[in-house]
Amino acid sequence: MGQIAEERDMRILIYGAGVIGGQLCHALCACGNEVTVIARGAWAETLQTEGLRIRHYIQRKDTVDHPRVLLAPGSERYDIVFAVMQYRQMEKILPDLARINSPIIVLTGNNLSASEMEIQILENSAKPKTVLFGFGSTAGTREHGKLTTVHTGDGRLTLGKAHGEVPDTVKSVLQRTFSGSKLSVVYCDNMDAWLKYHAAFILPVVYLCYKTGCDLKRSTRAERNLLLHAVRDAYQLLMALGYPVRPVGDEKSLEPGPLNTMIRLIIYLMSKTKLGALCTTEHCRHAPGEMEDLDESFLALRAEKPDFSMPEFDRLRRMMPSWSQVREIYSQ
Secondary structure (H helix, E strand, C coil): CCCCCCCCCCEEEEECCCHHHHHHHHHHHHCCCEEEEECCHHHHHHHHHHCEEEEECCCCEEEEECCEEECCCCCCECCEEEEECCHHHHHHCHHHHHHCECCEEEEECCCCCHHHHHHHHHHCCCCCCEEEEEEECCEEEEECCEEEEECCECEEEEEECCCCCCCHHHHHHHHHHHCCCCCEEEECCCHHHHHHHHHHHHHHHHHHHHHCCCCHHHCCHHHHHHHHHHHHHHHHHHHHCCCCCCCCCHHHHHCCCHHHHHHHHHHHHHHHCHHHHHHCHHHHHHCHHHHHHHHHHHHHHHCCCCCCCCHHHHHHHHHCCCHHHHHHHHCC
16 A cells, blocks of 8 residues: 555545535545645636635535645645546546556546446556545535535545455555544445445436426425335346345335335435435536436446336336436536
């Protein structure tokens, strides 16, 4: 792993400072790390002149952090790099991540190509690297030069290798990096599967969002029931393809019982409250390209079992406008 800095001077690079990257930056700055972010355009200028301003919605507080801002990665060494980008945008920066002087690279966000991205980074890196994948629970918006974020504590970050356990040496670096923060780190032994099941859950939510014009308050109880049946179809496809369920036992939330009752309550609150809108519809509204990319990649997985029946999934998907219509309505 090489030498890491003494005391608390962990040098962290965050490639992308949107909602999730911004909240991660705040958590890392708050516990004493030396944080650099890569941003571009007007957002980079805002970060340089005004700092990273965040309104923490649940906590009802405002914070300002002042990370160093770069327009592109250089030759400096970092203890960890977090790449926090939309799915297809991540593919475009893989050459940069391979070149960056850091022993640990964490690709954070929706991703249905984890194994392939790991291979590309490792094959094009001149030095050994550990490639991890992560998903942050933070949601929110970026408007008027500041972020509004929704999270508990400093957020939750699920981390792991595409396949297999995270080495103890890497865990010790991560523990030191997050020491003193309120960010909850949860490790997973198969992030490739975790991210696929996550996509299987959120895609039906996406379809219903676009069906209702990104206003889930308009959704009916029958439509929300259909959403859960569509998720079950998608989970069953992944199980048929041989992907182990992650988190372990998550499929039980789709069957009658206490977990299912809780999921139904969450979906109801997601549909009827402003907090739910910040967590769901706002992302669909502002990132239609990423949602389309996830849909396209999931359909490619489905093509591996073309005769697998997914009636409720298909029914819900047909209820939304075409992707060309979605792009026309929501692309900025």
